Amino acid sequence: MATRTPFEVISHTRKVCSLYKRMTRNLQAYYHDRAQFRYQAVLLRATFDKHKDEKDMIKATKLVQKGEDHLYSLLHYAPIKFPNSPGGVAYDRNVIIPDEAVDFWDPVEKAFYPKYFALREQRKKEFVELWQKKYGKVDPKEYEHHH
């Protein structure tokens, strides 16, 4: 289980905004007709706007807590998830393995394809030469203090 250590201080504004967004998304899951959804969203906005100028922080925190409880009591059983966002159906479908992964092969594995790897080494050299020709040589001492 992941440790739930708080890594940052979440401001009150952010908490309210997050709550508002989650509540609206939850409404979207319930009301499939756009007009009905808009009506409910306006009502929701009105309840948020009512306490817009709340100066007492204790009261405001309690209101957020109340809102969270209300949201929990109305959570949809199948929330809307966008397909390409985390949790969606098409999220992270195609993982393209980067080309440099081949460089990390074991020498024994590389020995199975001697022709390919010889050509690969040559191509790498050619690429470095091309780069140096275009942008100039880089002195490796310049980068030493970065590490």
Next chain:
Amino acid sequence: MGFNFSLFIHWKMVFCSFYISFPFYLDYMSCIFMGMVLLISGSIIFYSEFYMQSEIYKLRFFFLMFLFVMSMIFLIICPNFFCMLLGWDGLGLVSYLLVIYYQNFKSFYSGLITALTNRVGDVFILCSISLFFCYGSFNYMNFFFNYNMYFCYMFFIASLTKSAQIPFSAWLPAAMAAPTPVSSLVHSSTLVTAGVYIMIRFNYYLIQEIKYLLMFISLLTMIMSGFSGMFEFDLKKIIALSTLSQLGFMMSTISIGFYELAFFHLITHAGFKALLFMCAGFFIHNYHDNQDIRFFGLMNKNFCFSLCMFNIANLSLSGFPFLSGFFSKDLILEFMLKLNFGFIYLILFIVGTFLTVLYSFRLMIYLTFKKSFFNSVEFFPNLLGIQNSMYLLFFFSVFLGFIGSSIFFFPYNYIVLPFKMKILISLICLLSFCCSLKISYMNLELNNYFIMYLSQMWFLYFLKTDLLKYFFLNNSYKFSKVLVTYIENYFGMTLYYYFYFFSDKFLNFFNYLFYLFSFFFVYYIFFYTFLF
């Protein structure tokens, strides 16, 4: 039946000192089923050439599809248990590879569930092979009279796993993580019907206790999947659940002894279900991989042709008069009414039919009449290749029932029932149509555990996936590293969170269960370390 002709080919490959024999059994059943499988797979391979155009690993996909069709044909034509196991295992393995075709975690878990559940069935088939050693031959038609009861139970459980009946039904909706052409071929007409097909083939062996058990399980499956289809929002999952309900329908038909009628329904169902999935894939493709039906709507404006096909296939599924589903389904239902086998079973049957019509009409209303959540300018309304691949299946999903009932199943056509009984099914369908209108325009804004219970397949899905994922897999990983990090994992700040979630608000029911298990573990460690 006018089809008493059958052909048994024994192909012997003789080597120096031994031979390998490979038998084929061709009768009307295997020929019709094989023809249907080849027709559907041909259309789908033609379809997926357009659907999978922009995929990176297209070649792997096509090879897997061909492998799948090959193993399905092995399963259909081989009467020998060893050869049948080749097809059976091939189906399980290739379906696993097809489900994990996309490389995200969701596909991985779904594939795991699919493979593990099918493995249970494979084990039982292997056990029954070992039992066959007592009989001297592995061809299953040699044992009409002299057979073992354990063998009967074994292939019963094997076919339950393949056909996703109730204890094993979580994998079928999970397997919808595969690409849509795969769902169309694998999870509608071939893989899941393999269990039904085996049951039809082995109908001589079914003893009475198994028949009762099968009827109970299949009717429960039918109702369970109907309810979950009613509350589900994922387009592909709804169609998968409708497949599950139809499988339950076929299984219950076998359990009362009408295996030929079950076979007829299998064939007609294969046609329109494949068409349904193909249209669904077309919609999903056009809505940029969106599967949620809340996003869909007003399809008659954008995809007239595909929606027309989709709706006709859907009507055929719900048994609209004189489409292909009607001929098989109505026949079975009227036989059920005629048989008088118990009031409760009859009620279950009628509720199952009611739910079938309900979720199909709900789906139609959502796609046709509801307003869309977003409009894209990138629709491809007339992709000719995709449409061409649908024509043949469309023809079959309209006319196959008529052809089948007038040629193959002629003697079953005359059923005499009292008027009220005769009209009962039609009335149920009408009632269901009205309910579907009500349900699709209903806005229930309440967090109802009962709806959650119905929509999550009576928590079968939770038992199979979430428990496996969150409890066994995660904890096995943790226990492997427990010496290093158990203090961080189970004490310190985390302990505070256990109490916090326990105190008044835990995120949902599943988390509650998870924390419950984990809490007992913490409790155990705590006392163990302090007391001893």
